[in-house]
Every structure is written in C-alpha cells, then in structure tokens.
Amino acid sequence: xxxxxxxxxxxxxxxxxxxxxxxxxxxxxxxxxxxxxxxxxxxxxxxxxxxxxxxxxxxxxxxxxxxxxxxxxxxxxxxxxxxxxxxxxxxxxxxxxxxxxxxxxxxxxxxxxxxxxxxxxxxxxxxxxxxxxxxxxxxxxxxxxxxxxxxxxxxxxxxxxxxxxxxxxxxxxxxxxxxxxxxxxxxxxxxxxxxxxxxxxxxxxxxxxxxxxxxxxxxxxxxxxxxxxxxxxxxxxxxxxxxxxxxxxxxxxxxxxxxxxxxxxxxxxxxxxxxxxxxxxxxxxxxxxxxxxxxxxxxxxxxxxxxxxxxxxxxxxxxxxxxxxxxxxxxxxxxxxxx
Ligand code: MN
Numbered sequence: 001x002x003x004x005x006x007x008x009x010x011x012x013x014x015x016x017x018x019x020x021x022x023x024x025x026x027x028x029x030x031x032x033x034x035x036x037x038x039x040x041x042x043x044x045x046x047x048x049x050x051x052x053x054x055x056x057x058x059x060x061x062x063x064x065x066x067x068x069x070x071x072x073x074x075x076x077x078x079x080x081x082x083x084x085x086x087x088x089x090x091x092x093x094x095x096x097x098x099x100x101x102x103x104x105x106x107x108x109x110x111x112x113x114x115x116x117x118x119x120x121x122x123x124x125x126x127x128x129x130x131x132x133x134x135x136x137x138x139x140x141x142x143x144x145x146x147x148x149x150x151x152x153x154x155x156x157x158x159x160x161x162x163x164x165x166x167x168x169x170x171x172x173x174x175x176x177x178x179x180x181x182x183x184x185x186x187x188x189x190x191x192x193x194x195x196x197x198x199x200x201x202x203x204x205x206x207x208x209x210x211x212x213x214x215x216x217x218x219x220x221x222x223x224x225x226x227x228x229x230x231x232x233x234x235x236x237x238x239x240x241x242x243x244x245x246x247x248x249x250x251x252x253x254x255x256x257x258x259x260x261x262x263x264x265x266x267x268x269x270x271x272x273x274x275x276x277x278x279x280x281x282x283x284x285x286x287x288x289x290x291x292x293x294x295x296x297x298x299x300x301x302x303x304x305x306x307x308x309x310x311x312x313x314x315x316x317x318x319x320x321x322x323x324x325x326x327x328x329x330x331x332x333x334x335x336x337x338x339x
C-alpha cells in the first residue's frame with residue numbers, strides 16, 4: 001500500500017509499505033479516505049515541530065471505512081465510517097487519572113510521535129474509532145478532528161450562553177473555536193489582520209469582526225461589550241503580544257484560553273489577573289470532544305460550506321503541501337484523498 005511519509009525534515013514522499021495486520025483484540029483496521037493537512041504537518045515537514053521524530057508517516061486528521069476488526073471489537077463493524085481520535089495515552093499517570101489523556105505524561109500523537117493516517121490502511125484502537133453516519137461526505141468527516149480543537153478551547157474556557165467570546169485569529173483553529181462558541185450560544189467577536197479571513201468568519205456566524213490592523217482592538221471590544229471586556233478570550237494568534245492583550249481585554253471573572261506553543265515569554269503583571277480573578281488556561285488537543293463535534297455534525301450545526309479549500313489525490317501530496325505553504329493566509333483546510 002501507499003503511504004505519505006516525511007523521511008526527514010524537508011523530505012516528503014510517497015512510499016510503499018505492507019498493509020498493517022490486526023494484532024490486538026481491540027484493533028480496528030481503517031481504510032483511509034481523507035487526511036487533512038494541518039499547520040503542524042507543515043511544521044513537521046520543515047523540521048519545526050519539536051515533538052516530531054523521523055521518519056514519520058504524517059497525518060492526525062483522518063477518516064475512513066472499517067476494513068476489519070479484532071475479535072473483541074463491539075462498537076464498530078466492517079463497513080462503518082469512522083473518524084480517528086489520534087492520541088495514545090497511558091491511563092496511569094496523574095493527568096490520565098483525572099480524565100485528561102490529552103496531556104498524558106507519555107502522550108503519543110499519531111502523525112507526530114508515531115505513524116499517522118496518511119496511508120491506505122491504518123490501525124486504531126476501538127475506543128479511538130468514532131462512528132459517523134454513512135451519509136456524511138468524506139470531506140466533512142475529515143473536519144471533525146480540527147473542530148474538536150475549537151470545541152476544547154470553548155470547553156476549557158467554560159463558554160456559556162450569552163457570554164461575549166473574543167477569538168483572536170481567524171485561521172482554521174480560530175474559526176473552529178468561534179463556530180463552537182456560537183453553537184454554545186455565545187456572542188462571538190473575531191479579530192484578525194486579514195480582511196478576507198474576517199469576511200469568512202462573518203459567514204461562519206461571527207457576530208462582530210475586528211480588523212486589528214485598521215481598528216483599535218481594545219476600544220472596539222469595550223464598545224461591543226458595554227465597557228466590560230470579553231468574558232472569554234481565546235488566543236489563536238499565539239504570539240507574545242496576543243497573550244498579553246488577551247489578559248488585558250478579558251472581563252472580571254473571565255477566562256483566557258491559550259492555544260500557543262510559543263516559547264517567548266509574555267510580560268503580564270499579576271495585578272491584572274488578581275484584580276479580575278481571571279482564569280488563564282491552556283488548551284491542548286481535546287478531551288472527550290469527538291462525540292460533541294459528531295453530534296453537531298449530525299445535527300447540521302457546523303457551517304462547513306467553503307471550509308475545505310481544496311482536495312488533492314495522494315499522488316499529488318507534494319503539490320498539496322506546497323499549496324498550503326504558499327497560501328497560508330487564505331487556506332482553511334486542504335485534504336488528501338486516499339484512493
Ligand atoms: Mn490539526
């Protein structure tokens with residue numbers, strides 16, 4: 001079978017591998033249909049992901065058909081459509097015992113620490129194969145994983161109905177956060193520097209958009225919120241300044257959700273946190289968000305029209321990566337279609 005593999009930083013190619021064999025009783029063999037290209041995959045390709053090891057079959061956003069199951073598998077059967085939850089955790093460490101396997105001490109992410117979904121067939125564990133309706137188009141099924149990231153940001157920020165939620169950054173992750181906040185009944189403000197991205201955020205249901213290049217972000221947010229500031233601020237811009245701004249603009253009793261892997265320290269005065277009793281939290285991958293997003297998908301709540309920018313066949317994987325690389329500002333999601 002064919003696989004898409006980053007042999008070492010800068011070297012991406014299609015290689016030939018044996019179809020994996022079922023070994024565990026709870027193994028599910030998935031015939032992959034679509035793999036999404038994420039910003040983190042581009043970083044792995046360029047050698048800029050600190051967690052990745054090589055050679056690595058890339059892909060953590062993938063969906064497909066169950067081709068075979070181990071003897072003990074009950075929740076899915078051959079022919080079922082599934083989307084994979086691409087994480088493997090130990091179930092023993094403190095975080096796992098707290099029900100938070102996404103931050104497991106020995107966390108392994110498929111496509112990053114271990115081989116991922118860009119292959120014709122891949123094995124996932126039963127509990128990580130989430131069943132989808134057969135009528136869900138593959139291009140939409142492939143968006144479930146990215147939407148769980150936005151769902152997690154809202155979950156971590158405890159987004160409530162009628163909260164003012166400011167999402168900083170209208171890239172793919174910012175959009176999934178904004179859409180999840182909207183579904184939760186929040187009033188959503190999205191900021192970005194690129195007008196086209198803001199237009200699309202509006203189309204996705206954002207109540208207000210702010211172009212932080214031409215408008216004063218703080219002033220606008222205060223205007224919209226009657227002076228109080230945003231109740232939840234989700235930082236999907238992920239630079240030193242955006243974290244500082246998020247702490248500044250968030251209301252008393254508010255929550256700041258940080259999505260950044262930035263290693264640059266921000267300058268934040270503790271008084272700004274204590275005065276408002278801010279909750280500042282990180283959001284990484286997701287915890288039990290697959291069923292939530294799949295329910296949204298089934299209920300037709302996700303505005304997915306136009307979300308997939310382009311679909312490339314596996315044979316044109318290099319062109320697909322190049323396209324994402326060169327159109328960073330306008331790409332939402334590029335998918336690989338596996339034959
Ligand atoms: Mn991703």
